[in-house]
Amino acid sequence: MQLRYVFTELRTGLRRNLSMHLAVILTLFVSLSLAGVGILIQREADLANKSLGNELKILVNLCIDDDPSNNPNCAGGEVTAEQQQRIETEVKANDEVASFRFVSKEEGFENAKESGAIPETAYTGPNPVVTVESWPAGYWVTLKNPEQADGIISALEGLDGVSVIKDERAALGQIFGIMKVLKYGSWIGSGFLLLAALLQVTNTIRLAALARRREIGIMRLVGASTLYIAFPFLLEALVTAIVGVGLAAGALAAFQYWGIEKGLAEHVQFLPWVDWGDYGESLYGWFPLGIVFLGPALTLIPTLLLTRKYVKV
Amino acid sequence: MSVIRFEKVTKRYAGPGKPALDQVSIDIDKGEFVYLVGTSGSGKSTALRLVLRELRPTTGRVHVAGKEINRMAGWKVPRLRRQIGTVFQDFRLLPNKTVSENVAFAQQVIGKSQREINKVVPETLELVGLKDKGDRMPDELSGGEQQRVAIARAFVNRPMILIADEPTGNLDPQTSVGIMNLLGDINQTGTTVVMATHDHGIVDQFTKRVIELEHGKVIRDEAAGSYGFQH
Numbered sequence: 001m002q003l004r005y006v007f008t009e010l011r012t013g014l015r016r017n018l019s020m021h022l023a024v025i026l027t028l029f030v031s032l033s034l035a036g037v038g039i040l041i042q043r044e045a046d047l048a049n050k051s052l053g054n055e056l057k058i059l060v061n062l063c064i065d066d067d068p069s070n071n072p073n074c075a076g077g078e079v080t081a082e083q084q085q086r087i088e089t090e091v092k093a094n095d096e097v098a099s100f101r102f103v104s105k106e107e108g109f110e111n112a113k114e115s116g117a118i119p120e121t122a123y124t125g126p127n128p129v130v131t132v133e134s135w136p137a138g139y140w141v142t143l144k145n146p147e148q149a150d151g152i153i154s155a156l157e158g159l160d161g162v163s164v165i166k167d168e169r170a171a172l173g174q175i176f177g178i179m180k181v182l183k184y185g186s187w188i189g190s191g192f193l194l195l196a197a198l199l200q201v202t203n204t205i206r207l208a209a210l211a212r213r214r215e216i217g218i219m220r221l222v223g224a225s226t227l228y229i230a231f232p233f234l235l236e237a238l239v240t241a242i243v244g245v246g247l248a249a250g251a252l253a254a255f256q257y258w259g260i261e262k263g264l265a266e267h268v269q270f271l272p273w274v275d276w277g278d279y280g281e282s283l284y285g286w287f288p289l290g291i292v293f294l295g296p297a298l299t300l301i302p303t304l305l306l307t308r309k310y311v312k313v
Numbered sequence: 314m315s316v317i318r319f320e321k322v323t324k325r326y327a328g329p330g331k332p333a334l335d336q337v338s339i340d341i342d343k344g345e346f347v348y349l350v351g352t353s354g355s356g357k358s359t360a361l362r363l364v365l366r367e368l369r370p371t372t373g374r375v376h377v378a379g380k381e382i383n384r385m386a387g388w389k390v391p392r393l394r395r396q397i398g399t400v401f402q403d404f405r406l407l408p409n410k411t412v413s414e415n416v417a418f419a420q421q422v423i424g425k426s427q428r429e430i431n432k433v434v435p436e437t438l439e440l441v442g443l444k445d446k447g448d449r450m451p452d453e454l455s456g457g458e459q460q461r462v463a464i465a466r467a468f469v470n471r472p473m474i475l476i477a478d479e480p481t482g483n484l485d486p487q488t489s490v491g492i493m494n495l496l497g498d499i500n501q502t503g504t505t506v507v508m509a510t511h512d513h514g515i516v517d518q519f520t521k522r523v524i525e526l527e528h529g530k531v532i533r534d535e536a537a538g539s540y541g542f543q544h
């Protein structure tokens with residue numbers, strides 16, 4: 001097959017149906033961008049999950065000396081070894097609990113500093129407000145079911161040595177809820193647009209096959225192979241896919257740079273944010289499928305199926 | 314050696330009604346020139362399309378060049394068609410290509426080299442008597458000349474078989490004679506020619522084997538026949 005023929009065909013093919021091709025490209029562009037944003041949100045949720053814990057967790061703080069909670073459980077001052085033993089036994093025995101982990105004063109303090117939960121000015125300087133001694137030790141308790149925590153909470157509430165039970169399910173649940181809505185929202189939007197792109201591709205091929213039917217008829221008659229006949233269609237499909245993917249990759253890069261790196265990441269520092277590695281995943285990840293695969297699959301597969309139908313020998 | 318062989322071929326199109334071909338058996342040897350005659354709807358085009366594997370028989374077998382083509386895998390069909398040139402009543406030229414380009418197209422799309430195309434296309438145009446008209450567009454030619462271009466395109470790959478479905482159907486008698494002479498020349502090179510026609514004058518003037526169909530059945534097969542009386 002002569003290269004010159006291929007490029008001439010491609011040029012006339014693209015020009016013949018320019019408005020349809022542009023429509024396909026724009027639809028692909030928007031839908032793939034949305035799909036990519038969905039992937040980024042999914043990865044953001046994974047990151048947040050790792051650093052904040054998820055909505056399955058509650059935190060049980062133990063008493064410190066002079067506990068600020070004024071909880072009568074803390075009348076005895078700093079939690080004692082026996083009290084802690086008792087608490088741990090209670091946690092172990094409870095069947096709402098999937099697992100738990102003890103977080104020492106030091107670990108808790110470091111985590112809090114790192115994630116920005118306490119401002120730097122509070123623990124630096126000659127007379128810091130917050131110190132390791134004033135930071136409570138505690139248990140991260142992972143629940144089997146985020147809806148069911150009443151049993152463990154009421155079991156621990158009255159125990160000596162338990163200062164506060166931080167039930168973060170509500171707040172975290174909200175954050176994750178928002179991410180879920182955004183993620184599925186962008187995927188559903190993307191899905192509809194991908195469907196629209198699919199229909200447009202189908203239509204484009206139908207029209208192109210119609211415009212070329214005399215030519216295709218002769219090609220079949222003189223014995224051109226199906227692949228040869230389908231090749232210009234496939235090439236057109238590939239070109240529109242590449243342009244659509246390129247535009248979407250650009251839009252996602254802009255979103256990553258201005259939206260995340262120079263936007264959210266600067267203002268909301270207690271959360272880790274998706275980086276360029278995650279951006280790469282949104283382009284060529286396997287699960288969910290990156291847009292570099294999604295775009296061409298979306299144009300090439302229907303083209304292959306349809307040309308088989310229209311070009312059949 | 315037979316180039317085309319129908320063995321009790323029946324072709325029934327979708328829907329009710331009689332079959333378009335009914336238990337047809339035909340044997341055509343290499344190098345023969347055969348007319349396929351019969352009233353409109355008698356099944357001539359259907360028979361030709363079976364040879365091209367544009368259709369498959371409902372029952373029976375079609376052999377082309379020793380191969381049973383109705384069972385042939387789809388990907389082998391292009392190779393079959395490269396051995397068959399086809400000409401139609403309505404020429405079917407590409408209007409936006411020149412005469413030369415139209416002929417070259419049949420070579421390009423089966424992957425012939427540009428060098429061969431540059432050599433064979435002018436030769437073929439000369440053969441059909443259009444040596445100086447290679448740069449014309451189809452709409453700048455007469456009907457007879459357009460049919461010559463179509464024949465050049467069908468013959469440019471030197472097929473074993475040339476199939477012509479009413480090639481003179483749109484032409485006046487004088488022009489038809491020219492086309493018949495050309496088909497005769499092509500036949501002289503050893504190419505088997507099968508021509509469906511309604512044209513009494515032609516069949517009676519250029520005496521060849523005649524196969525007559527009626528309601529999808531072969532009712533006559535004469536080595537040197539005439540068109541027949543009552544048609």
Ligand SMILES: Nc1ncnc2c1ncn2[C@@H]1O[C@H](COP(=O)(O)OP(=O)(O)OP(=O)(O)O)[C@@H](O)[C@H]1O
Pocket residue numbers: 326327332333351352353354355356357358359360
């Ligand atoms: N694609 C089709 N679908 C259904 N029936 C068809 C089809 N093509 C042809 N037929 C029927 O098959 C019969 C034979 O048709 P065919 O075209 O082979 O006749 P023909 O001898 O070539 O006629 P003509 O001289 O008018 O070209 C006719 O009755 C026709 O109506």
Ligand SMILES: [Mg+2]
Pocket residue numbers: 357358359478
């Ligand atoms: Mg016919």
